[in-house]
Amino acid sequence: MQVRITVNGAETGAEVEPRLLLVHYLRNVVGLTGTHWGCDTSNCGACTVWLDGVPVKSCTTLAAQADGHAVRTVEDLDAGGELDPLQRGFMEEHGLQCGFCTPGMLMTLRALLDSDPDPDETTIREAISGNLCRCTGYENIVRAARWAAAHAAAGGAEQPTPPTGGAEQEVTA
Amino acid sequence: MTTTEVPTAGGSPEPVPTSAAGNPIGFGRMLRKEDARFLRGQGHYVDDVNLPGMLHGAVLRSSYAHARINAIDTSAAEAHPRVKAVITGKTLESLNLAWMPTLSGDVQSVLATDKVRFQGQEVAFVVADDEYAARDALELIEVDYEPLPAVVDARRALDPDAALVRDEVEGRTDNKIYDWEAGDAAACDEVFAKADVVVTEDMLYPRVHPAPMETCGAVAHMDKVTGKLTIWTTTQAPHAHRTLYAIVAGLPEHKIQVISPDIGGGFGNKVGIYPGYVCAIVGSIVTGAPVKWVEDRSENLMSTSFARDYHMKGSIAATRDGRILGLQVDVLADHGAFNGVAQPTKFPAGFFHIFTGSYDYPAAHCKVTAVYTNKAPGGVAYACSFRITEAVYLVERMVDCLAFELKMDPAELRMKNLLRPEQFPYTTPTGWEYDSGNYPRALEESMRIAGYEELRAEQAARRADPAGKPLMGIGISFFTEGVGAGPRKHMDILGLGMADGCELRLHPTGKAQLRLSVQTQGQGHETTFAQIVSHVLGIPPEDIEVLHGDTDNTPFGLGTYGSRSTPVSGAAAAVAAQRVRDKARVIAATALECSPDDLEWEHGRWRVKGDPEQGKTIQEIAFAAHGSLELPEGVEGHLDASVVYDPPNLTYPFGAYICVVDVDPDTGEVKVRRFVAVDDCGPRINPMVVEGQVHGGLADGLGMALMEVIAFDEDGNNLGGSFMDYLLPTSMECPSWELGQTVTPSPHHPIGTKGVGESATVGSPAAVVNAVLDALQIRAADMPFTPAAVWRALQGRPLRTDLAIE
Ligand code: FES
Ligand code: FES
Numbered sequence: 001m002q003v004r005i006t007v008n009g010a011e012t013g014a015e016v017e018p019r020l021l022l023v024h025y026l027r028n029v030v031g032l033t034g035t036h037w038g039c040d041t042s043n044c045g046a047c048t049v050w051l052d053g054v055p056v057k058s059c060t061t062l063a064a065q066a067d068g069h070a071v072r073t074v075e076d077l078d079a080g081g082e083l084d085p086l087q088r089g090f091m092e093e094h095g096l097q098c099g100f101c102t103p104g105m106l107m108t109l110r111a112l113l114d115s116d117p118d119p120d121e122t123t124i125r126e127a128i129s130g131n132l133c134r135c136t137g138y139e140n141i142v143r144a145a146r147w148a149a150a151h152a153a154a155g156g157a158e159q160p161t162p163p164t165g166g167a168e169q170e171v172t173a
Numbered sequence: 174m175t176t177t178e179v180p181t182a183g184g185s186p187e188p189v190p191t192s193a194a195g196n197p198i199g200f201g202r203m204l205r206k207e208d209a210r211f212l213r214g215q216g217h218y219v220d221d222v223n224l225p226g227m228l229h230g231a232v233l234r235s236s237y238a239h240a241r242i243n244a245i246d247t248s249a250a251e252a253h254p255r256v257k258a259v260i261t262g263k264t265l266e267s268l269n270l271a272w273m274p275t276l277s278g279d280v281q282s283v284l285a286t287d288k289v290r291f292q293g294q295e296v297a298f299v300v301a302d303d304e305y306a307a308r309d310a311l312e313l314i315e316v317d318y319e320p321l322p323a324v325v326d327a328r329r330a331l332d333p334d335a336a337l338v339r340d341e342v343e344g345r346t347d348n349k350i351y352d353w354e355a356g357d358a359a360a361c362d363e364v365f366a367k368a369d370v371v372v373t374e375d376m377l378y379p380r381v382h383p384a385p386m387e388t389c390g391a392v393a394h395m396d397k398v399t400g401k402l403t404i405w406t407t408t409q410a411p412h413a414h415r416t417l418y419a420i421v422a423g424l425p426e427h428k429i430q431v432i433s434p435d436i437g438g439g440f441g442n443k444v445g446i447y448p449g450y451v452c453a454i455v456g457s458i459v460t461g462a463p464v465k466w467v468e469d470r471s472e473n474l475m476s477t478s479f480a481r482d483y484h485m486k487g488s489i490a491a492t493r494d495g496r497i498l499g500l501q502v503d504v505l506a507d508h509g510a511f512n513g514v515a516q517p518t519k520f521p522a523g524f525f526h527i528f529t530g531s532y533d534y535p536a537a538h539c540k541v542t543a544v545y546t547n548k549a550p551g552g553v554a555y556a557c558s559f560r561i562t563e564a565v566y567l568v569e570r571m572v573d574c575l576a577f578e579l580k581m582d583p584a585e586l587r588m589k590n591l592l593r594p595e596q597f598p599y600t601t602p603t604g605w606e607y608d609s610g611n612y613p614r615a616l617e618e619s620m621r622i623a624g625y626e627e628l629r630a631e632q633a634a635r636r637a638d639p640a641g642k643p644l645m646g647i648g649i650s651f652f653t654e655g656v657g658a659g660p661r662k663h664m665d666i667l668g669l670g671m672a673d674g675c676e677l678r679l680h681p682t683g684k685a686q687l688r689l690s691v692q693t694q695g696q697g698h699e700t701t702f703a704q705i706v707s708h709v710l711g712i713p714p715e716d717i718e719v720l721h722g723d724t725d726n727t728p729f730g731l732g733t734y735g736s737r738s739t740p741v742s743g744a745a746a747a748v749a750a751q752r753v754r755d756k757a758r759v760i761a762a763t764a765l766e767c768s769p770d771d772l773e774w775e776h777g778r779w780r781v782k783g784d785p786e787q788g789k790t791i792q793e794i795a796f797a798a799h800g801s802l803e804l805p806e807g808v809e810g811h812l813d814a815s816v817v818y819d820p821p822n823l824t825y826p827f828g829a830y831i832c833v834v835d836v837d838p839d840t841g842e843v844k845v846r847r848f849v850a851v852d853d854c855g856p857r858i859n860p861m862v863v864e865g866q867v868h869g870g871l872a873d874g875l876g877m878a879l880m881e882v883i884a885f886d887e888d889g890n891n892l893g894g895s896f897m898d899y900l901l902p903t904s905m906e907c908p909s910w911e912l913g914q915t916v917t918p919s920p921h922h923p924i925g926t927k928g929v930g931e932s933a934t935v936g937s938p939a940a941v942v943n944a945v946l947d948a949l950q951i952r953a954a955d956m957p958f959t960p961a962a963v964w965r966a967l968q969g970r971p972l973r974t975d976l977a978i979e
Contacts, residue, residue, distance in 0.1 A: 017305065019305070020305075024304075027220075027221075028223075031223075032214070033214070033217075033218075033220075033221040034213070034214015034215065034216075035214070036218070036220075036386075036387070036437070038386045038387065038388070038437075038470065039470040039895070039896045040469050040470050040471060040895065041470070041895050041896050041897045043895075043896035043897060044386060044470075044896060046386055073214065074213070074214035075213065075214045075215075077212075077213070077214075078212075078213055083212065083213075087212040087213075090208065090212055091204050091205070091208045091209075091212060092204065094204075094205070094861045094862065094864070094865045096208060096211055096212070097438075097695035097696070097697065097865055097866075097869065098385070098386070098387070098435075098436060098437045098438040098694055098695030099207070099208075099210075099211030099212075099216045099435065099437070099695070100216075100218065100385075100386040100387045100437030100438060100695075101386050102211050102212065103214050106212070121909070124904075125904040125905055126904075126905070128903075128904045129903045129904050129905045130903075131903075131904075132386065132896070132901050132903060133386070134384065134385055134386050134438045134440070134869070134872075134901065135386075135438055135695045135865070135869045136865060136868055136869055136872075137868030137869050137870075137871050137872035137907055137910060138868075138872065138903075138904040138907045139868045139907070139909060139910050140864075140865060140868065141904070142904070142909070
């Protein structure tokens with residue numbers, strides 16, 4: 001079947017099998033490999049993209065379901081050439097290690113921040129509870145979202161703040 | 174120039190200059206270089222590799238745990254219009270590839286020929302135009318299986334009537350792989366006979382899985398014209414893989430290029446060679462096209478290297494007042510259908526015999542019996558530091574069992590028995606030489622951060638109230654890690670010594686490239702290794718490019734696992750930088766027309782003693798080294814160094830962890846309220862990265878203690894084959910981790926650093942389990958403490974967590 005999907009503002013289209021998953025459409029047809037997949041059961045959230053502004057798991061969405069709709073992926077977050085404050089927050093707070101879960105985390109949290117610009121820790125944790133990360137133990141992802149909230153309020157991505165020490169305490173010899 | 178305060182090897186903060194880009198020129202918090210691509214979705218993982226004309230492979234897997242294969246009919250699959258090749262064990266037999274060596278002296282099946290030995294085992298490989306067609310074709314393959322009784326319970330594997338897993342091995346009559354022991358049994362008998370108290374306990378470290386977010390995969394391309402095989406693959410050890418492909422497939426090693434691009438987490442899951450990789454190579458040879466194979470999550474969980482599956486019986490002996498006298502342990506190790514553990518050859522049970530832990534007592538002995546079962550192979554993975562996870566779990570549980578019997582506070586009991594700082598270097602009863610440590614200080618620090626006394630008071634108050642809910646538990650774990658495998662004279666894998674190569678090249682303008690044999694899977698090597706060189710040479714870290722993960726462009730070494738990158742490869746990088754600095758001194762002296770002895774080093778510059786205005790920066794020296802300056806006899810031009818670092822010993826990071834849980838006795842739900850982790854890994858190259866490593870490991874420990882398990886039913890069906898069944902901790906279960914640190918440098922590492930990647934995974938499970946059992950006020954029950962397991966433990970009928978719930 002023929003699908004037409006707006007991806008990151010650009011028109012895309014292809015003749016695809018009706019069973020083609022959106023994640024495969026994005027990765028293999030459009031060639032945007034920033035969206036990852038990590039499971040077969042909609043548990044991990046590595047594949048999270050926006051469908052008409054709402055985060056969805058593209059591994060459980062058919063390309064056909066996105067026909068005529070708009071999809072936004074991680075590649076669009078720094079569209080203006082500037083990193084999104086959330087991306088800056090991930091960097092500042094070390095919210096990523098291997099980077100595999102990161103695109104999904106970013107898309108989930110960007111949607112949260114758009115609807116709730118100043119979420120507290122619990123709200124952030126609830127928002128990403130469908131996104132698994134094997135590397136970070138989530139702590140710094142939460143801090144990254146808080147960083148983004150703080151810096152968006154102060155007028156977007158400007159200068160990085162000095163390092164936050166987190167809960168680190170130190171004893172030396 | 175601004176400065177940043179960081180702890181140095183001695184522990185006292187020393188100012189580190191900051192570069193123009195705002196980075197520390199040396200150690201200190203620095204944002205990661207690799208983030209720039211990952212944040213933009215521009216990471217380049219194996220599944221992102223797409224080559225012209227590339228075909229796609231898929232593996233047909235066994236639905237049985239144990240069955241004879243009578244016939245395989247591939248004709249319908251071959252007739253599929255989009256299928257290019259179907260490969261079975263028969264095809265591989267003709268190439269002498271049906272079996273391949275494992276990393277521990279056994280062989281394993283690539284594609285099954287005679288029978289299948291675990292559910293999920295590889296039976297056939299289809300190559301097709303696309304992934305969907307390849308998977309469609311799997312459905313068309315008919316396998317005639319004759320089911321056999323499966324060996325599921327390791328404790329029954331040596332029964333006389335147990336089915337034989339490895340009947341293809343001539344003369345084999347049982348499922349035993351080996352018996353191995355360490356320590357002094359007679360010394361143990363002696364102290365146990367005299368001890369006031371002996372506590373014996375059975376415990377299971379269940380089968381768990383590293384489950385990195387990226388599954389395993391490969392893109393293989395055999396170029397028929399040049400005869401060169403290029404394989405992009407998820408490997409933590411690209412050089413070891415290259416050598417193994419040469420051995421397995423008989424390919425000339427100089428014609429094999431292994432590229433390990435960005436890796437989406439490894440945790441030991443990406444050390445070995447899996448049948449899928451070999452099939453992708455064969456698929457490319459057969460079709461003449463590049464072949465991509467990427468497993469799905471179920472394949473990852475069911476067939477690739479699991480971890481643990483250690484059934485342990487420990488006995489601890491002590492005096493009435495709580496002085497530990499000895500520890501003895503019998504282990505039954507379930508290795509699955511093939512002995513495929515990845516570890517130094519000399520040590521069949523890995524480093525398990527470090528189980529004496531962090532305490533001072535004279536007698537210890539362990540006996541390990543390993544068996545085959547009808548389960549996936551593996552055992553050494555999931556950040557276990559070659560089974561130190563199991564060892565730490567054992568000793569930390571036994572100490573708590575002893576505290577339970579003595580009715581003594583577990584912190585007090587530990588403090589009483591911890592090794593004291595003046596005992597280092599300390600040789601353990603089983604022969605390990607701990608390099609350095611100040612254990613009481615770390616435990617005190619963790620108790621201070623946790624507010625241990627107040628927590629105990631709160632718990633006492635809660636317990637005094639008969640309606641007090643939830644139940645509160647406090648658990649402690651103290652661990653000693655042993656990382657940086659390892660000294661060549663003791664440690665090899667398949668005959669390959671565990672030294673690491675490293676090459677440092679300074680360009681004429683003073684920018685540098687560092688080539689490493691190890692491979693990051695998220696640890697941030699591109700940043701931290703640049704900081705190591707920066708620390709020694711004073712070159713800004715942004716001017717140092719770290720190259721790794723491509724065997725054609727990096728020196729040989731055994732890769733990243735067992736927390737070995739910083740202790741081995743990090744030492745190699747430091748020594749390479751030191752050699753460059755030494756050579757730079759000679760060149761600077763020539764340029765300044767003085768003797769090298771007249772020069773002294775200031776960060777980034779050799780200057781004349783007594784006349785500090787006179788000097789040459791490392792950048793000036795690099796240019797001179799490539800220029801026309803006449804160099805002294807015997808000094809070559811250019812400024813580079815190459816090193817093979819053979820570590821003299823392991824390094825021994827350590828730490829003290831305290832976990833606080835609340836358990837709902839009505840539902841069995843466990844909530845981790847707090848987790849305090851004090852780690853000592855020596856000086857921290859980049860404290861931010863170290864903290865991140867610890868956070869990840871703590872989540873692992875919480876996951877293993879509370880939810881992660883691969884159990885089996887009596888037919889050998891894998892009950893943890895998806896993320897619906899194999900539960901990983903989410904943001905909701907993880908608390909906000911509270912970290913602390915002490916700094917005890919390693920005396921033998923060139924920059925004192927010890928490695929930290931696996932510390933928290935090794936140390937944390939026992940803290941969570943001890944906390945849960947403290948809440949329940951029972952001595953023992955096995956993890957994972959799912960609500961069902963907690964409930965059953967409360968009823969006095971603890972579950973056997975590795976089997977299906979009856
Ligand atoms: S790949 Fe979509 S949820 Fe895991
Ligand atoms: S950063 Fe590796 S899975 Fe999240």
